[in-house]
Each structure stands twice: as C-alpha cells, then as structure tokens.
Amino acid sequence: KHLLTFVTKNAIFLDCGIHAREWIAPAFCQWFVKEALSTYGSDSQMTSLLDQMDVYVLPVFNIDGYDYTHKSNRMWRKTRSRKSGSSCIGADPNRNWNAGWCTIGASSNPCSDTFCGYSPESEIEVKNVADFIRRNKSIIKAYLTIHSYSQLLLFPYSYTFQLAAHHSELVSMMSGASAALRSLYGTSYTSGPGAATIYPAAGGSDDWAYDLGVKYSYTFELRDTGRYGFLLPESQIKPTCEETMLAVKYIAAYVQKNL
Numbered sequence: 574k575h576l577l578t579f580v581t582k583n584a585i586f587l588d589c590g591i592h593a594r595e596w597i598a599p600a601f602c603q604w605f606v607k608e609a610l611s612t613y614g615s616d617s618q619m620t621s622l623l624d625q626m627d628v629y630v631l632p633v634f635n636i637d638g639y640d641y642t643h644k645s646n647r648m649w650r651k652t653r654s655r656k657s658g659s660s661c662i663g664a665d666p667n668r669n670w671n672a673g674w675c676t677i678g679a680s681s682n683p684c685s686d687t688f689c690g691y692s693p694e695s696e697i698e699v700k701n702v703a704d705f706i707r708r709n710k711s712i713i714k715a716y717l718t719i720h721s722y723s724q725l726l727l728f729p730y731s732y733t734f735q736l737a738a739h740h741s742e743l744v745s746m747m748s749g750a751s752a753a754l755r756s757l758y759g760t761s762y763t764s765g766p767g768a769a770t771i772y773p774a775a776g777g778s779d780d781w782a783y784d785l786g787v788k789y790s791y792t793f794e795l796r797d798t799g800r801y802g803f804l805l806p807e808s809q810i811k812p813t814c815e816e817t818m819l820a821v822k823y824i825a826a827y828v829q830k831n832l
C-alpha cells in the first residue's frame with residue numbers, strides 16, 4: 574500500500590502593490606520571480622533557499638486599484654470597493670487589517686485616502702490574504718510587504734509606540750538588510766519600528782502578521798525619498814529591484830538559518 578507523506582516546506586510570504594499608485598512595488602515582485610527562476614541552480618544562495626523554503630509571491634495585491642491608476646487616476650491609493658449609501662469608493666488596504674484597527678493614523682471617513690473600511694477585513698483583498706496567511710501560519714516564517722516611497726525598512730509596531738517583543742533582533746536584522754541593499758549603489762535606507770520611523774498608523778498588514786506569530790514581518794518603502802515619489806522614472810526600476818533583491822535575500826538567508 575502507498576503511504577503518501579505531504580511535506581510542506583517552510584515559507585516566506587511576499588506581497589507587492591497593496592497601494593495602487595506605488596508602481597515600483599509590483600515591478601519588484603515580478604523581478605523577484607524572474608530572478609528566482611533564472612538564478613535557481615546557478616546562484617548558490619537562491620538554490621539553497623528554494624530547496625529549503627517556498628516563497629509565496631502575490632505580485633499585485635490591490636489589482637483593481639492598480640488598474641485604476643493606469644486608466645483613470647495615477648494617484649489612486651485605495652481599493653475600489655463600493656458601498657451603497659456612500660459616493661466615495663474604496664478603503665485603504667493597509668488600514669483594514671485587524672491590528673489596532675482604526676485606532677490611530679487611520680480615518681473612519683469613507684472619502685479619506687486612509688479610510689480603514691467599514692470593519693476589519695472588509696476589503697476582499699485583505700480578507701483573502703489574511704485567510705491564506707492564517708491557514709498557513711505554521712509554515713510562514715516571514716512576511717514581507719513592498720510599498721513606496723521613502724527608502725525605509727519598517728517593522729512592528731505601527732499601531733502603538735510599544736516595542737515588539739523581538740525588537741532588538743529585528744533592529745539588527747534590518748541593519749544587515751540595509752547594509753546589503755546599500756552595497757550595490759550606495760542607496761541609503763532608514764530602519765525602525767513603523768510608529769516611530771514613519772508615523773503611527775493602525776490596521777497594517779505587518780503588525781497583523783506579527784501579532785499572528787510571524788516573527789519576521791517587514792514593510793519595505795522603496796525608492797526614492799521624494800524627488801519623483803510615486804512617479805519613479807523608468808531608468809530607476811532595474812537598479813531599485815536589483816538593490817532590493819539584496820535586502821530580501823539577506824532576510825531570507827537569515828530566516829533560513831534560524832528555522
């Protein structure tokens with residue numbers, strides 16, 4: 574008789590494009606997949622990583638918003654959900670997670686760009702990703718979410734100024750990741766807990782994943798620091814992806830070593 578054993582590998586979850594207008598983010602996820610496929614078997618680190626772990630990549634989290642930024646409004650941020658009774662569309666998919674939901678740095682006004690939604694996980698994109706991560710939480714060892722811009726590596730918390738239980742480990746891991754990133758083109762990144770480093774804002778995916786038990790939970794804010802902002806020129810896409818890859822690979826190697 575056959576005995577089938579399903580071996581589920583430990584995994585890293587990577588999403589890009591939570592915010593519609595942050596176009597460099599989906600570009601990075603696509604770059605990551607290309608690099609993974611084209612360097613597996615030749616790059617020893619990528620080979621060992623993918624032999625040992627799976628990487629779940631969600632290339633465009635907020636697909637309706639992303640589409641809308643191409644067709645109607647380049648500066649759209651939110652989802653495109655509608656609710657009868659309000660003429661305003663969408664909620665901020667990074668204020669809609671059940672982590673201090675709508676307590677700080679978020680708006681309960683449906684017309685605001687940081688509208689937290691009518692309830693946690695009201696947005697179908699958030700609900701489905703949250704369900705996926707909950708279902709797979711025993712194997713998901715790291716959660717990485719890619720945004721722009723400001724050149725930051727953020728970790729929990731953003732819904733409170735309290736430090737995360739693993740604060741010092743997260744600090745030292747991010748100093749390694751930002752050094753790796755800087756090594757290619759000298760691009761400098763600042764890292765720290767979200768609330769103190771960028772601003773307090775509740776309902777974000779990083780805080781939610783961390784409180785669920787995913788210890789290595791990071792938000793990347795890619796290039797630049799404001800000269801072009803969301804309208805990052807095409808000439809910067811490739812260098813941004815290349816340098817970001819070094820930080821992601823640093824984190825992946827660290828996670829792999831500490832499984």
Ligand code: 0X9
Pocket residue numbers: 592595667720721722727731732767771773774775776777778779780792794
């Ligand atoms: O405000 C955000 O959602 C992120 N910045 S952005 O300019 N891309 O909108 C920062 C998210 C940091 N993490 C949390 N607030 N949880």
Ligand code: ZN
Pocket residue numbers: 608815
């Ligand atoms: Zn390359």
Ligand code: ZN
Pocket residue numbers: 591592595667720721
């Ligand atoms: Zn964003």
